[in-house]
Amino acid sequence: MQDASSWTDGLQLAFGADQPRRMLIGGRWLESYSGQSIAVVDPSTASPIASIQRGTAADVDRAVAAARAAFEGGEWPAMNGTARERLMHKLADLIETNSAEFALLEALDGGKPIAAAHQADVLGSVARLRYAAAWAPRLNGQNIEPAVPLDMHCYTRREACGVAGLIVPWNFPLAMAVSKLGDALAAGCTVVLKPSELTSLATLRLGELIGEAGFPDGVVNIVTGYGSEAGQALADHAGVDKISFTGSTRVGKQLVRSAAGNLKRLTLELGGKSPAIVFADADLDLSVRGVLRNFTYNSGQICAAGSRIFVHRAVYEPFLVALADAASAVRVGPATEDFTEMGPLVSEAQRDRVRDYIAGAVESGATVVAGGAMTETEGYFHRPTILADTRPDMAVRREEIFGPVATISPFEGDEFAAVIREANDTDYGLSSYIYTRDLSAAHRTARLIRAGTVRINGAALDHTMPFGGYKQSGWGRENGCEGVLSFTELKTVMIALA
Numbered sequence: 401m402q403d404a405s406s407w408t409d410g411l412q413l414a415f416g417a418d419q420p421r422r423m424l425i426g427g428r429w430l431e432s433y434s435g436q437s438i439a440v441v442d443p444s445t446a447s448p449i450a451s452i453q454r455g456t457a458a459d460v461d462r463a464v465a466a467a468r469a470a471f472e473g474g475e476w477p478a479m480n481g482t483a484r485e486r487l488m489h490k491l492a493d494l495i496e497t498n499s500a501e502f503a504l505l506e507a508l509d510g511g512k513p514i515a516a517a518h519q520a521d522v523l524g525s526v527a528r529l530r531y532a533a534a535w536a537p538r539l540n541g542q543n544i545e546p547a548v549p550l551d552m553h554c555y556t557r558r559e560a561c562g563v564a565g566l567i568v569p570w571n572f573p574l575a576m577a578v579s580k581l582g583d584a585l586a587a588g589c590t591v592v593l594k595p596s597e598l599t600s601l602a603t604l605r606l607g608e609l610i611g612e613a614g615f616p617d618g619v620v621n622i623v624t625g626y627g628s629e630a631g632q633a634l635a636d637h638a639g640v641d642k643i644s645f646t647g648s649t650r651v652g653k654q655l656v657r658s659a660a661g662n663l664k665r666l667t668l669e670l671g672g673k674s675p676a677i678v679f680a681d682a683d684l685d686l687s688v689r690g691v692l693r694n695f696t697y698n699s700g701q702i703c704a705a706g707s708r709i710f711v712h713r714a715v716y717e718p719f720l721v722a723l724a725d726a727a728s729a730v731r732v733g734p735a736t737e738d739f740t741e742m743g744p745l746v747s748e749a750q751r752d753r754v755r756d757y758i759a760g761a762v763e764s765g766a767t768v769v770a771g772g773a774m775t776e777t778e779g780y781f782h783r784p785t786i787l788a789d790t791r792p793d794m795a796v797r798r799e800e801i802f803g804p805v806a807t808i809s810p811f812e813g814d815e816f817a818a819v820i821r822e823a824n825d826t827d828y829g830l831s832s833y834i835y836t837r838d839l840s841a842a843h844r845t846a847r848l849i850r851a852g853t854v855r856i857n858g859a860a861l862d863h864t865m866p867f868g869g870y871k872q873s874g875w876g877r878e879n880g881c882e883g884v885l886s887f888t889e890l891k892t893v894m895i896a897l898a
């Protein structure tokens with residue numbers, strides 16, 4: 401593994417020349433037909449650091465053709481699960497060997513504090529890929545006994561669903577790409593991967609390692625570009641059998657319409673507005689630490705952010721004081737600095753969006769208990785911000801902000817039903833957080849919350865467990881065996897025995 405002192409060398413190694421980074425199509429590194437590029441900006445400094453190709457529909461066409469050819473002929477369909485598993489472990493080894501370079505790319509491209517990026521995003525991706533690899537030789541069907549009075553041998557087969565389009569957002573560029581890629585490859589699909597136009601660098605580096613690992617040409621193709629161009633072309637493409645998308649609910653709904661053309665399969669991991677409920681008996685330190693992390697990790701750019709905090713009236717005041725102190729103590733700074741606990745937001749637009757939400761809430765009567773804008777730096781920074789005195793109808797209580805902002809409200813002892821109602825009073829249903837020492841209260845609340853994930857007393861997400869949303873937070877699940885199965889079709893075979 402590279403050590404921290406070589407991170408700068410890693411940068412030179414990753415970028416090479418000033419040329420826009422090329423796209424991986426059919427095993428070759430190609431320029432876009434558009435001849436245009438998109439600047440890559442370091443959100444800690446607001447300076448351009450590289451550029452990527454502006455891929456468009458024509459590039460998507462050739463990437464899908466390469467993925468289709470690799471799926472239907474050549475080495476890939478001839479490989480069994482064990483061979484795919486071996487290749488995937490090779491790729492995991494290569495990511496691990498280059499982990500410091502990936503951490504640097506994630507820090508410069510997306511503003512992730514480098515140590516956290518190394519641990520969670522990069523080494524987490526290595527573990528995620530190994531987990532997916534282990535499924536490759538284990539995707540078995542079943543023998544089924546028929547009911548009809550005919551002597552038959554009946555069984556099911558799990559088969560790859562075909563060419564998969566993987567569309568990834570900017571908040572976890574490497575981790576999300578690897579998560580989707582791992583499950584798709586384990587199932588035997590070939591893919592066209594479309595990273596976010598804001599954060600493509602780690603994915604392009606991953607493409608280089610995919611070649612080095614020895615994946616056959618065309619199994620993994622990477623097209624960079626804007627969502628409305630390259631992303632939309634992938635979603636519309638008749639040669640794509642499945643789209644696995646992580647991103648906003650707005651775009652997710654658009655993809656449902658795009659998928660209708662050839663009824664391609666869809667997995668949608670969308671937005672959230674998740675509640676965090678703190679009961680009177682909760683451990684104060686643990687719940688303050690947990691609640692703070694829930695809405696500030698990754699600068700609050702997390703789909704599962706616990707951005708609506710409800711605290712029992714009996715502990716509201718001490719909790720609020722402790723949370724405000726903890727929020728004010730978070731060290732906000734450039735992603736590559738050792739002292740930084742929270743980096744910048746990904747872009748100027750995202751930073752301004754956060755500011756606008758807060759300004760709108762204050763205009764409507766909310767109180768800023770901690771935080772606020774940071775105007776003294778070039779980068780796109782914002783302090784962790786807590787808003788009190790909000791109402792359920794305010795935008796900050798209803799809409800996904802995707803920044804380090806949370807609202808906080810008290811509830812009374814006899815208001816259990818009311819707090820559950822409020823927790824569920826959202827179009828989203830991705831995640832939720834409960835803090836209590838009372839096991840019955842914890843499980844009763846878990847049962848009543850309408851969300852795909854319930855995390856009690858600081859429990860961490862893990863890739864072995866299914867993740868996804870109720871309501872407008874999405875369709876389907878990623879992670880766990882559900883993630884791999886979502887890239888398969890189920891075939892039933894029946895033979896009448898003579």
Ligand code: NAD
Nearest residue numbers: 568569570595596627628631632647648651669670671703
């Ligand atoms: P986004 O929807 O704007 O973009 C996501 C990806 O889709 C990008 O690669 C983008 O280029 C592409 N895209 C945009 N328009 C497209 C179109 N018309 N057709 C096809 N592709 C298109 O989201 P974002 O701003 O990059 O990411 C933030 C959003 O992602 C938030 O809403 C967040 O909640 C969500 N998210 C969800 C999860 C989850 O697991 N549920 C995880 C992370 C992020």
